[in-house]
Amino acid sequence: MNDAAQRLGLRLGMPLADARAMHPALAVAASETAADRRLLDAVADWCDRYTPLVGLDAPDGLMLDITGCAHLFGGESAMGRDLLARLTAEGLHARAAVADTAGCAWGVARYGDASLVPPQQMRAALAPLPAAALRLAPETVEALAEVGLKRVGDLVDLPRAPLAARFGEILLRRLDQALGLEDEPITPRLPLPSYVAEQRFPDPIGLERDVLATIARLAERLGAAMERRQDGARLLQVALFRTDNKVYRIEVGTGAPLREPSRIARLFADRLATIGDACDPGFGYDMVRLAALVTERSEPAQAALAHTGHAAPDEDAELWHLIDRLGARFGPRRVTRLVPQDTHIPEFAVAAVPAARTTEDGGRTTEDADASVLCPLSSVVCARPIRLFERPEPVEAIAEVPDGPPARFRWRRVLHEVAIAEGPERIAMEWWRDDTGQALTRDYFRVESRDGLRAWLYREGLFGRETAQPRWFLHGLFG
Amino acid sequence: MSAAKPSAAHLSAVGLSTAEPSAGSRETLNALRRVVAGASRSGEARLGLGVASLDRALGGGLAKGALHEIGPAAPRDGGAATGFAIALAVLALREGRQAIWIRPDFIAAEAGELYGPGLALMGLSLQRLVVLEVPRVRDGLWAMEEALQCRAAGAVVTELMGEDADLTATRRLALAAGAGGGLGLILRHRPCRAANAAMTRWEVASAAGERDGFGGLGLPAFTISLVKNRHGPTGQWRLSWDHHERAFVTAPALSLPVAATAFDRSSRPQLARAG
Numbered sequence: 001m002n003d004a005a006q007r008l009g010l011r012l013g014m015p016l017a018d019a020r021a022m023h024p025a026l027a028v029a030a031s032e033t034a035a036d037r038r039l040l041d042a043v044a045d046w047c048d049r050y051t052p053l054v055g056l057d058a059p060d061g062l063m064l065d066i067t068g069c070a071h072l073f074g075g076e077s078a079m080g081r082d083l084l085a086r087l088t089a090e091g092l093h094a095r096a097a098v099a100d101t102a103g104c105a106w107g108v109a110r111y112g113d114a115s116l117v118p119p120q121q122m123r124a125a126l127a128p129l130p131a132a133a134l135r136l137a138p139e140t141v142e143a144l145a146e147v148g149l150k151r152v153g154d155l156v157d158l159p160r161a162p163l164a165a166r167f168g169e170i171l172l173r174r175l176d177q178a179l180g181l182e183d184e185p186i187t188p189r190l191p192l193p194s195y196v197a198e199q200r201f202p203d204p205i206g207l208e209r210d211v212l213a214t215i216a217r218l219a220e221r222l223g224a225a226m227e228r229r230q231d232g233a234r235l236l237q238v239a240l241f242r243t244d245n246k247v248y249r250i251e252v253g254t255g256a257p258l259r260e261p262s263r264i265a266r267l268f269a270d271r272l273a274t275i276g277d278a279c280d281p282g283f284g285y286d287m288v289r290l291a292a293l294v295t296e297r298s299e300p301a302q303a304a305l306a307h308t309g310h311a312a313p314d315e316d317a318e319l320w321h322l323i324d325r326l327g328a329r330f331g332p333r334r335v336t337r338l339v340p341q342d343t344h345i346p347e348f349a350v351a352a353v354p355a356a357r358t359t360e361d362g363g364r365t366t367e368d369a370d371a372s373v374l375c376p377l378s379s380v381v382c383a384r385p386i387r388l389f390e391r392p393e394p395v396e397a398i399a400e401v402p403d404g405p406p407a408r409f410r411w412r413r414v415l416h417e418v419a420i421a422e423g424p425e426r427i428a429m430e431w432w433r434d435d436t437g438q439a440l441t442r443d444y445f446r447v448e449s450r451d452g453l454r455a456w457l458y459r460e461g462l463f464g465r466e467t468a469q470p471r472w473f474l475h476g477l478f479g
Numbered sequence: 480m481s482a483a484k485p486s487a488a489h490l491s492a493v494g495l496s497t498a499e500p501s502a503g504s505r506e507t508l509n510a511l512r513r514v515v516a517g518a519s520r521s522g523e524a525r526l527g528l529g530v531a532s533l534d535r536a537l538g539g540g541l542a543k544g545a546l547h548e549i550g551p552a553a554p555r556d557g558g559a560a561t562g563f564a565i566a567l568a569v570l571a572l573r574e575g576r577q578a579i580w581i582r583p584d585f586i587a588a589e590a591g592e593l594y595g596p597g598l599a600l601m602g603l604s605l606q607r608l609v610v611l612e613v614p615r616v617r618d619g620l621w622a623m624e625e626a627l628q629c630r631a632a633g634a635v636v637t638e639l640m641g642e643d644a645d646l647t648a649t650r651r652l653a654l655a656a657g658a659g660g661g662l663g664l665i666l667r668h669r670p671c672r673a674a675n676a677a678m679t680r681w682e683v684a685s686a687a688g689e690r691d692g693f694g695g696l697g698l699p700a701f702t703i704s705l706v707k708n709r710h711g712p713t714g715q716w717r718l719s720w721d722h723h724e725r726a727f728v729t730a731p732a733l734s735l736p737v738a739a740t741a742f743d744r745s746s747r748p749q750l751a752r753a754g
Contacts, residue, residue, distance in 0.1 A: 319631035338595035338605045350595030381696045382600040387591035452685035479562020
């Protein structure tokens, strides 16, 4: 419902047929709950500039806990005016009220005309307002109106027990919450960061260079704050507040607790380099905030006294920094370590796990154990290839006997004569992974062709038992 | 480090004598040349490959902190080229540090993925390997430059298809390798002859390997050709990688039985030799 409709005397909740009867030329648009919700989210995102504690009050409200924040904006009423002025500039109609309790502010914002309720004056502020200002269900409001209780003031001094018996516990709870007799915390939309540093600009900045310089400055403040408490950041976020009330949030994860300012700045430089196009500075940013969302304890490292064979701590830190930066640029999933898995199916024997997630000492084995876990066979030669095709490549192979090793095979249109073949190494599929029951046993052969090509071939299906026409595949290449 | 001070002193001495070098200044100049030569030699750490003739050709081993290029002699030798790159990485990692392996996405379909168990068997511990997959070749080169500058990276391998990485790109990589001190390897999957800034270029072909004592597969053999060498001769070698010792061994030219079979035992000569 827009202003024009309101001037015509239409009301919210009025049946559409009635409205049409009054004004046949009425243009009707279906309400878009999802779009409204997105708008509310965007506004909430933007309100983050006032306080990190922003709670959603769907479908049409926001709760801001401005405890300790208001003085930054010149006091509570100045802050409220600033907020409303900025929202109005965006074409949004909004009402705001500041009060000691969330319930009171809710009621005053919607039904009252004051914008600021002085401390401890909730009762006086609420008394003249209709009962609906207590956040009650419409039925309760109607039931109250039937017995003549139309204003909050009518309710406040009534005996509590009969009220509760007649209208339910919720009425008393709302009343208590509004008057500050019962505590009501605001649930923040976003996790509260442990460390925050922010910078506001009277003149908006737009150049990437300026943004990065700002981040570097903020990182120094953040780093110093974290060092005092011996914390390091695992997840960092930069929020860029655009002058026209759009907010970009850029997150970067780290593999090890980090508080080195230059490295934090470098991570964001890499991240911005990849997603730079997605952040359109428009008329510029007037506020930049750097926050450590997840932190971890990190003791100051002692410099190595002597080279002990293990990686020096600073070398370790450098590796983590490299992994973080590559992850920031390409996404953490692309920077991996290969971790052995407990299976004998060749293609699942190792899994690529994001390097940032594998801890250094978790599951560290000696290097020899490493090899024996990965391959059960001990052999003169390496029993496993160094390159494995994700999809085994079909080859035409000829064997002297149906279940014997191949004598020659054609791979990628080149015919290879087999000089030596070792095998078979029979690998049956794991039935507990196999949904269809169609997986066939494989007989693997390590073969060397006359010109030295070493390949890992397998025949799918046991001849005569599982299939009459076994097919051949090339699965990998040896070094 | 100690070379820095005397060279500064000599430099001022040289600067005074401009037109005709006197005997004293010539002496100074020679001393200065020795200092410079010594500094450049000590600045280049070498990675010995363990094969005398090969190390001699390379002037003491493969230069660390430099860029080297490995390619297959023919497209089917991709496995052998990969094996050679892994072997070099294993050698480079003997003193600690990590290997970073960078691979553009499309390589996997063409040449196969890197397979952990095989790498571990060749001696490259999976705990010391970081694999990075990049969407484009350009990203791979960027990542390689970054990784080479990192002092924690002992070896950085980047897989490329054919002609990628021109003179400018490889020059940047070579400088980065010099800064970080790690071994930079470009592993190509197609033969490439274009000029670039790599210190050496190797072409690897798989060769028929040895037999073990029972006529089965022995150690794999490569024929490696050093086709470009900035500071020495080129040449060709036949090597095997011994994954137990984690070292290169010279492969015999032909796989013949080493010892003669016993005269009076006609049956199972190979078994008799093996026993």
